[in-house]
Amino acid sequence: MTTPLVDTVSIASYIDHTLLKPEATTADVAALVTEAIALGTYSVCVSPSMLPLTIPAGADLKVAVVCGFPSGKHHSIIKAAEAALSIAQGADEVDMVIDIGSAKEGRFADVQADISAVRASVPAPKVLKVIIESAALTDAEIVAVCEAAVSAGADFVKTSTGFHPAGGATVHAVRLMKQTVGDRAQVKASGGVRSFDDALAMIEAGASRLGVSGSAALLAGATPTGAAEAY
Template sequence: MSTDGPTPHHDTPLGGGSAVPDRAAVAGMVDHTLLKPEATAADVEALVAEARRLGVYSICVSPSMLPVDAAPVLVATVCGFPSGKHRSEVKAAEAARAVADGAHEVDMVIDVGAAKAGDWAAVEADVAAVRAAVPAPAVLKVILESAALTDDEVVAACRAAESAGADFVKTSTGFHPAGGATAHAVRLMAQTVGGRLGVKASGGIRTGQAALEMIAAGATRLGLSGTEAVLDGVDGSEGSEGTEGTADDRSSSSGGAGY
């Protein structure tokens, strides 16, 4: 793994509804994301330039786009994305290759079908396989696809991820038709593992207001693609449009739109 840039951390003290963070503080919580299938190397170069200018925590790109020199910004990637329906050994190999290619953080997708079936041993084993492939200091985030799960399933998935050694739980891929992040899901995740694991909200967060609602609910990291517009909203300079419903909606209509 690349040693450039700051040491990755698992959490930030801003989440959980303390003081309202300013633009710079929110930027420091952002994984500036480009996971569109049609993304090109030129698009990634532009992403890096924007990330440096905005002062975000990391960029998040597809593993095939690695290695990427984004210093001082960290580099995150995904594995088993976006369906999670990959064998554990395939996810583990993909994650290990990504870290070898310089990724500091890996966002893996659980087998949502196993979660829906209540096979929590399988969910935990899947996460554990990836954790073994990318031990610390690599940071492992576990995408639950929370909009597709019941509250009880979200809680159980968080516990399985924690038992398997994850560093973060994360709401969504942003590609599932069930929707993206909600403040309700973030709050539930934070109540379950907050203080021990980080909580990342991603999927359909398009305004400063939505980002601040996620942080107030307990998010310690945000996955954003329209980062500058969101940060402008934190400054109070966004327009009246840009969200699909409120951040506390139980079901977002952002599925398929990416981050």
């Protein structure tokens, strides 16, 4: 299949322009918002402590925030509270991290319960994305976690935090995730999506959203410096 998306405007509309560095400042996030608007990205994605954000009037820019990030090793009640506060402070979308250890142990009912707790704090039309850390899972685990996410009412399944040593998004994982969720949810590719070709490949595999920190360089068709940087 050949993707029809070949221009930067189309690709930009897929991007969550992301800044999740622990050392990020309010000035950094303000600059992120300005750059996102200039580039035409779908959203900005930030840490919850950076909320609320000031989005200029008339700007068509969503605000996404992470939850239980990056380890996922938080009690569900804490994740739910964090998500609820983020929504109250203006977030349009919440990207939560599952307890990866639960998935590795085959406790998929617990994974589903964790997601359900956060879903209850992110009522529609607010969007819930579920980060599964696909590089740390087997194919069978990816399928089972995606099924749990759909059963819990997630809007998206998302490949990665970008902080796990096992790696980030792959075309294989995105394709498998999309095959699993079908039309029941969407797929976000994140972690290591650094070039225009990477973006096209992820979209062709089934991603309808991309998590990107080096958006300007990606849209210019270049690979940003500092390629090992997690976002």
